[in-house]
Amino acid sequence: MVARGMGVVSENVRDRALGLIQDLSAQLRQAGAPAVEPPYDDLVEVVEGVRSDVSKVSPHVLVSWTVFDEPDEYEYVHPFDVAVFSVAIALAMGERARIVDIGLGALLHDVGMALVPGAADTAYREGEGLAPEDAKEMHAHPELGVRVLRQHPRISAFTKAIVAQHHERMDGSGYPRGLRGSDIHVYSRIVACADVYSSMLVRSHLDRHMMPGEVVEYMMSAAGFEFDKDVVRVMLGCVSPFPEGALVRLSTGELAVVTRLSRGMVTRPVVRLTREENGTLVETDAEIDLARPEHQTTLITAIE
Ligand SMILES: [Fe+2]
C-alpha cells in the first residue's frame, strides 16, 4: 500500500481540506441544503494553502495525485485532488486573479452529491455506465450543488458556474444543459478536465482495468471533443498520473519506486527498482529513466 499525502501540498492543508469536505457532506446529508452553510473562510484558507504550495513548485515540478485505497474515501479525497489539479492548471494558464474562485469551485464541485441518495456507493464509478435510474439521480448533482451555494452571497458567480457546469462538454455531450464550447466558462472547462482525470486515475488504481498511461491517452484523445484542448495540453504538462514515491509495477513484472517525474513525459518517470519479477529484493540504488529510448518498451502497468 502507498503512503498517503503525496504530491506537493502539505499534510496539514490536505487534512484540513478533507475534514472540511467530509463535515460539509455529513451536515448536508442530515439537514439538507438551505440549513447548511459551506464554511467559506475555512475553505478559502485551504485554497490559499494549496495555491501557496503549488506556486512553490510550479512550473518546474509536476503536481501528482493522491493515491487512496478505499472507494469510501473518494467522496472527500477526490474534491481535494481536483482542487490541487485545477489550481495547478489555472496557475500554468496565468489565471492568477480568480484562483480562489477556481479552487473553491473545484473543492465544492461535487457538493450536490451529498444530496443524491446512495451516491457515496456509486460515486467512484461516476460516468462508468450507471443503471439509467442511478444515472438520472446522479446527473442532478450539479444543480443540487448550486442550490447549496445559492444562498451564500460570498461565494462568487465563477464558483457557482464551476459547480453548475463541470459535467458540460465542449461538443455538447455533457449534462445538465448540453452546453457547447465557449458557452461553458473557461474555469468550468479547467475543473471538468481535472475532475475526469482524477476520477479515471482512481478507477485505474482501484479496478485495474486501465493503466495510468491509458488515462493520459484518453484525455489526449478527447481533447478538442469533450475537453478544451488547451486545458488538456496544460494539464498534461503539469499534473502527473504517478505520485512521487509511489510503488509501481512495471510491464517487466518488476516493482519500482517513482523517484522523479519527467516534465513533458508524464507517463515515463524515473524509477528505482525494488523487487525483481520473482520477488527478490534488488540491492542497488540504480535508477531507470523510463523516458530514455532504451526503456521505451517498459510501461508502468499499475500503482501498487
Ligand atoms: Fe460531478
Ligand SMILES: [Fe+2]
Ligand atoms: Fe467529481
